Amino acid sequence: MVVMFMPSQAGAPTTTPLPYTASPLKLLVSDVILCLSCIRYLPGILLPLKPYSSGKLDELYPSRGNLTALAVHGVLIVYQVAFILSLPVLLFLPIYICLFYIASVFLLSNRICAFLNGRQRFLVSHVPLPRSDHESEHWIFINGVGVGRHWLQSNLDRLSLTFGRKITGIHNETAGIIFDVIQCLIQRCFCYATEDVRDAYVFVKQTLLNEKYEKIVLILHSQGGVEGGLILDWLFDALDDKTLGKLEIYTFGNAANHWNNPTRKYTDQGKPERCIPHIEHYVNSEDFVAMWGILDFIRIPSRYLGDVFIRQGSGHLLNQHYLDTMFPLSHDKRQVLGENEFMRQNVKLISCGSTPKNTDFTMATEKLAQNRDIDGIGSKLRDYSRLWRYRNGASPD
Numbered sequence: 001m002v003v004m005f006m007p008s009q010a011g012a013p014t015t016t017p018l019p020y021t022a023s024p025l026k027l028l029v030s031d032v033i034l035c036l037s038c039i040r041y042l043p044g045i046l047l048p049l050k051p052y053s054s055g056k057l058d059e060l061y062p063s064r065g066n067l068t069a070l071a072v073h074g075v076l077i078v079y080q081v082a083f084i085l086s087l088p089v090l091l092f093l094p095i096y097i098c099l100f101y102i103a104s105v106f107l108l109s110n111r112i113c114a115f116l117n118g119r120q121r122f123l124v125s126h127v128p129l130p131r132s133d134h135e136s137e138h139w140i141f142i143n144g145v146g147v148g149r150h151w152l153q154s155n156l157d158r159l160s161l162t163f164g165r166k167i168t169g170i171h172n173e174t175a176g177i178i179f180d181v182i183q184c185l186i187q188r189c190f191c192y193a194t195e196d197v198r199d200a201y202v203f204v205k206q207t208l209l210n211e212k213y214e215k216i217v218l219i220l221h222s223q224g225g226v227e228g229g230l231i232l233d234w235l236f237d238a239l240d241d242k243t244l245g246k247l248e249i250y251t252f253g254n255a256a257n258h259w260n261n262p263t264r265k266y267t268d269q270g271k272p273e274r275c276i277p278h279i280e281h282y283v284n285s286e287d288f289v290a291m292w293g294i295l296d297f298i299r300i301p302s303r304y305l306g307d308v309f310i311r312q313g314s315g316h317l318l319n320q321h322y323l324d325t326m327f328p329l330s331h332d333k334r335q336v337l338g339e340n341e342f343m344r345q346n347v348k349l350i351s352c353g354s355t356p357k358n359t360d361f362t363m364a365t366e367k368l369a370q371n372r373d374i375d376g377i378g379s380k381l382r383d384y385s386r387l388w389r390y391r392n393g394a395s396p397d
Contacts, residue, residue, distance in 0.1 A: 002312075002345055002346045002347065002348040003309055003310060003311055003312075003342070003345045003346070003347055003348070003381045004285075004308075004309070004310035004312075004348055004350050005307070005308070005309055005310075005347040005348065005349055005350065005381070005384060006298060006307070006308040006310075006349075006350050007307050007349070008261075008274075008279065008305055008306050008307050024189050024190045027188075027189040027257075028185060028186070028189040028190075031185045031188070031189055031257075031292065032185065034292045034296060035181070035185070035292045038288055038291040038292050041286055041287075041288040041291055041314070042288050044286045044287065044288050044314035044315065044316070045287075045288050045289065045315070045316040045317075046060065046315075046316075046317070047314050047315060048314070048315065048321075051324075052320070053320075053324040053328055053329060054158055054161075054319055054320070054323070054324055054329055054333065055333055056154075057154045057157055057158045057161075057319050058154075058317075058319050058320040058324065059151055059154065059317045059318075059319055059320050060317070060320055065150040066150070066151075068150075069116060069148055069150055069151060072112060072115060072116055072148075073116075073146060073176065073177060075112065076109065076112060076113070076176035076177065076178070076179075077176065077177060077178060079105075079108075079109065079112075079176075080109065080176050080178035080179055081178060083105050084178070090102075109175065109176060109179065110175075112176075113148075113173070113174055113175055113176060116148030116149065116150075116174055117148050117149055117171070117173040117174060118148070118149035120149065120171065121170065121171050121196070121199055122168060122169065122170060122171070122203070123149070123152060123153060123156060123168075123169040123171060124156065124166060124167065124168050124169070125156040125157050125159065125160035125166055125167040125168075125169075126153070126156075126157055126160075127157050127160040127161055129160065129164060129165070129166065129393075130393075132164065132165075132393055134164075134165055134393070134395075135212075136212070136213055136214040136215060137165060137213065137214070137215045137216075137217065138168070138207050138210075138213045138215075138216050138217070139159070139163065139165045139166065139167045139168065139216075139217045139219065140167070140168050140169075140170065140203070140204060140207065140216065140217070140218050140219070141155065141156060141159060141167050141168070141169045141170070141218075141219045141220075141221075141224075142169075142170050142172055142200055142218075142219075142220050142221070142224035142227055142228055143155055143169065143171065143172050143221055143222070143223075143224050143318070144172070144221040144222020144223045144224050144225075144253065144255070144289070144316075144318070145174065145177055145180035145181060145184065145222050145223045145255075145289065146174050146176075146177045146180055147171075147172065147174055148173075148174055149171065152169050152171055153169075154319060155169065155221070155318050155319060156168075156169045158318070158319045158323055159219060159323070161329065161333070161334070161335070161336075162323060162327045162329075162336055162391060162392075163390045163391060163392075163393070164335075164390075164391075164392050164393025164394070165217075165390075165393070167219075170196065170199065170200040170203060171196065172196045172200075172223060172224055172227060173196060180223060181289075183223075184223045184226055184255055187223075187226050187227065187230070188226045188229075188255070188256060188257045189257075191230060193230055194227075196227065197227045197230055197231065200227060200228075200231055201230075201231045201234055201235075204216070204218065204231055204235070205235060205238065205239070208235070208239060208243050208244070208246055208247060209239075209243065213246065214246060215246055215248065216246050216247045216248070217247075217248045217249075217250070217390075218247060218248070218249045218250070219249075219250050219251075219252075220249065220250070220251040220252070220254065221251070221252045221253060221318045221322075222252070222253045222254070222255050222289050222316065222318075223255050223289075224251075225251045225253075225254030225255050225256040225293065225294070226255050226256045226257075226293075228249065228251070228256070229256040229258065229259055229260070232249070232259075232260065232276075233260060235247075236260065236262060236275060241264050241265070241275060244275045244276060245275070245276075245277060247276050248276070248277065248278040248279070248386075249276060249278070249279045249280075249306070250279075250280050250281075250282070250387045251280070251281045251282065251294075251306075252281075252282050252283070252318055252322045253282075253283055253284065253287050253289055253290045253293070253294075253316050253318075253322065254281055254283065254290065254293050254294040255289050255290065255292070255293035255294070256293060256294065256297075257293065257296075257297050258297060258303050258304065259279070259281070259294075259303070259304045259305050259306055260305060261274045261275055261276050261279060261305035261306065262274070262275055263275075274305070278386055279305060279306030279307070280306055280307045280308075280309065280385065280386060280387055281294055281304075281306050281307065281308045281309065282309050282311070282322060282326060282387075283295060283308065283309070283310050283311070284310075284311050284312075284313050284314055284315050284316070284321060284322070285310050285311065285312050285313060285314075286313060286314035286315075287314065287315060287316045287321075288316060289316050290316070294308070295310070307384065309381065309384075309385065310350075311325065311326070311342060313325065325342055326340075326342045326343070327340075327388075327391060328340050335391075335392045336391040336392050342381065343380070343381050343382035343385065343388055344380055344381070344382065345380070345381050346379050346380060346381075347379045347380065347381055347383075347384060
């Protein structure tokens, strides 16, 4: 097996319309059609069900907290699907009955979700770490669809074990998987910033402006990619190049329809230098959410900046389907293995659907070839993944 690798595009001018600047209603209709066209991959969100390589940290491990979350989500899925199917009936009812019915449905749904979400917006990892030299770094995580407080804490602890750092989580509260997907489409089509997006923007901006930190690492999963993309677009307007240069971004199963990283200056050789120095996207090829997110929109030249690594397989859960396959833990579950099947796989270079003569693709492949010549390395994934070099408290710098 090989990993598909699309190096970051150069962002050359293109006549292709930007996907997020068209009519919001047209975008929404297009997104609904796109989402429905991928519906046969819906079971791939939870598959494979095993193994539980991270033990109780895996979302489908049969622990009390996980089983409770799954049971509540099961109730919400049935409840919300039934509500959507009942909507045509409202056309034949008086308006006041319709309003009362809709308000009642959302009120009960919110009450059920409150049980999953808890009350905290910000959480931190609980993994005990040895004293390290990472005091000048701040790692931040924004979760994806369907994640309540319990799963967010598991995500934070797994990330902390993986990278040997304290992780701060900003809770993107779940409204149930069905309503989360709808919210996701609304957020990216209408550029709608929910309360958690606004809270996250303030937190990330304050952290970037804090002179104590020299490096800010932002990790995003699923819908967290949509929210992170909105936050990033705001940051480009608010902060200078030096401050933005402290930021690194890594995404998993990104659901966003674009990813910007504008050029602010050129080197003496005429090569562009980006505002954000390091962006990497990791994705499973049959991840239902990613199929109407990153996997569809990377085909548009110049609109999904950052290196893209595509693993052949299904699954959308952060711990069980991404971290367990890309950053598996040792048998004692205390650190990441030094070698694994995913990082040993060969890399197959792909373009964004453009020809090899496309300026973006040519510049990206030239950069890739230069890096290989300098490092004297082969075509294994571990040779190109910057995030891999952060494992177990290490640093790529």
